[in-house]
Amino acid sequence: MDDLIDRLQQVVGQNGTVSGPDLAERAVSYWDSSPTEAKVLVRPKSTQEVSDILRVCHERGQAVVIQGGLTGVVEGALAGTDDVILSLEKMTAIESVDLMDGVAVIQAGAILQTVQEQLAEQGFLFPLDLGARGSCTIGGNVATNAGGMNVLRFGMIRNLVLGLEVVLADGTVLSSMNQMLKNNTGYDLKQLFIGSEGTLGIVTRVVVKLFPLPKSRQTVLLATESFDGVVNVLKTMQSDLAGTLSAYEVMWNNYFSSVTVEGAHSSPVSREYPYYVLVEAEGADPDADEQRFQKILEKVFEAGDVIDAVIPKSRAERDALWSIREDFEAALPAYLYDISLPIRSMTTYVDRLEKALTAWRSDASGLVFGHIADGNLHIFVTPFDDGFHHERCNEIVYGCLAGLNGSISAEHGIGLEKKKWLGNTRSEGEIKLMRGLKGLLDPTNLLNPGKVIDRAN
């Protein structure tokens, strides 16, 4: 093992590796504060170093786990004692911004929030946005095909990536750094790696497309009496806001009331309403946008779809509304789920889930919220008992999806945690092809082994 660390230090220098007690000081993830265990953690400074590390590991049949900001929710970056961890924490630069084409080249270890802020200083919006923005990395976002708050307008990160540089298991560097929106020249190889959770290659650099920074922003927290009201307001916003609707985050009463208990967030409206919706629109004409937004609010009130609303009067008030949606600490610990299904099936699903949970045990409940315009619900199932009933909760949450054309993972991926359930959403043929691709790109199963799919049946 020391020989392995010596060889890796020849690539990255002595300061480029972390092992022993120093490694144990690092938490396993955002969700798990236990000490990290692995043979060694390596911190390359360039794509060439990533390639050299993989060549060393490939020669020795050494498994490698790739870690970004460790905010992933499905144990995709979990390492074992025999693994080498590769972290891109020293590859954080925005290498270039093309002002004319609105394109940036970013190293994969860059933190999402830093990227958003640095690009905003140059007048650009990078629209990927999620609660983990302060810790997650662009490489991790690409590897998980991250979604978040602005998907209904800008799509998941898959829609924002123009090109990628990836290092394959044997150290080969695959440069696919396309910068154009249009490039129909054979297979779109970058798409293979987006969402592959570190199992097919290590993303080292990313070309992303940028958008002009919005000049106006309207935010409102609405309350509705029924799910039909939630859907009617969504339709009105989508048709009347001329494409500027950027977020439509729905919270069921049980989620909203859990995170607004005393000592957590304070609620600016009654905590008794059945549904709450955080709506945001971003445009380019402050006066006209505000007037239009007001008119739409009047319309949805008059239609009887909305029963209460709060418009923030300052940045601080807006942030406080968003923290109700994003900072769910008060609802934890819980088992976290991230499913998708058509909007028309959501009430059927939530009814089924409630019945199934209470039939299982009277104190069980599923707190529901999510990006409903994307067909995406998050569910926090309690009581949490340190994993003791996790499998039973999985059976209930995924079992209730039967016949509804849903998915067991909307945006978090599969990792280790959901691997057993992949067949609920993917056909045998699809899983076979996934195994074939893994075998082709990583024949000795060294990259993030055991995550997403097992190598063979």
Ligand SMILES: Cc1cc2nc3c(=O)[nH]c(=O)nc-3n(C[C@H](O)[C@H](O)[C@H](O)COP(=O)(O)OP(=O)(O)OC[C@H]3O[C@@H](n4cnc5c(N)ncnc54)[C@H](O)[C@@H]3O)c2cc1C
């Ligand atoms: C508070 C909070 C809110 C969240 N909200 C959302 C949300 O709204 N939408 C959403 O989609 N997710 C959300 N997440 C989940 C998580 O933030 C995303 O999955 C994120 O994209 C993970 O990025 P990361 O850098 O932390 O990756 P990690 O957790 O370190 O790794 C995730 C996976 O990507 C692989 N990986 C990491 N870097 C690379 C690389 N350079 N090349 C190849 N593989 C790599 C890892 O091996 C692992 O399989 C949230 C998480 C938290 C804690």
